[in-house]
Amino acid sequence: MPEAGYIAIAPVDEITENRVHCFEVEGVRLVLCNVGGEIYAVENQCSHADSGFDKGRVRRHKLLCPLHGAIFDVRDGSVLGKPAFSPIKTYPVVIEDGQVYVKVES
Numbered sequence: 001m002p003e004a005g006y007i008a009i010a011p012v013d014e015i016t017e018n019r020v021h022c023f024e025v026e027g028v029r030l031v032l033c034n035v036g037g038e039i040y041a042v043e044n045q046c047s048h049a050d051s052g053f054d055k056g057r058v059r060r061h062k063l064l065c066p067l068h069g070a071i072f073d074v075r076d077g078s079v080l081g082k083p084a085f086s087p088i089k090t091y092p093v094v095i096e097d098g099q100v101y102v103k104v105e106s
Contacts, residue, residue, distance in 0.1 A: 002094040006101035015039055015100060020056045020063070028104040030091060033058045033074045040074040041091040041102045048084035 007025050009032060015021050021032040022044055029044035031053050042063065044052050051067035058064075062080055063072045071081030077088040092103040 002096055002101045005103045005105075006092075006094055007104060009041075009100045009102050012039065012095050012098050012100050018058050020053050020058055022052070022054050025102065025104050030102065030104065031056075031063070032093075032100060032102075033063060035061055035074060039093050039095060039100055041093050042072065042074055042077055043089040043091075045088065046070055046072075046084060047079075047086040047088050 009023055009025060015032050015034045017034045023030055031042050031044045033040045046065040046067065048070045049067050051065060053063060053065060055066040056064050061073050061075050063074050068083050070084035072088050073080050077090040079085060079087055094101045
C-alpha cells in the first residue's frame with residue numbers, strides 16, 4: 001500500500017485510454033485520464049466556467065472542457081487553450097498491485 005494520504009480509486013485496467021473517468025473521493029471531484037499508459041488525476045472542474053469534465057474528451061495530454069472548449073494539460077493542469085486562463089489542480093498518482101491510488105486534499 002502507498003504512503004499515507006493515498007486513496008484507492010479504481011483498478012488500473014478500468015482506466016481506459018482517451019476517456020474521462022470521473023470520481024468523487026472524500027468530497028473531492030476528480031478525473032482520471034490514461035495517456036499512453038500513464039495515469040493522471042486532475043480536479044473535475046474547469047477553471048473557466050466551473051463546469052465538470054464529465055462529458056469532456058482526452059486527446060494525448062489534452063483535456064477538453066465540453067462547455068466552452070477550454071483545454072488543459074493533464075500532466076500539470078496548465079491551460080493550453082482559451083477561454084480558460086487559470087490552471088486546474090492536479091493530484092499525485094501511484095499505481096500499486098494493479099490499483100490506482102490518488103493523494104487528495106480537499
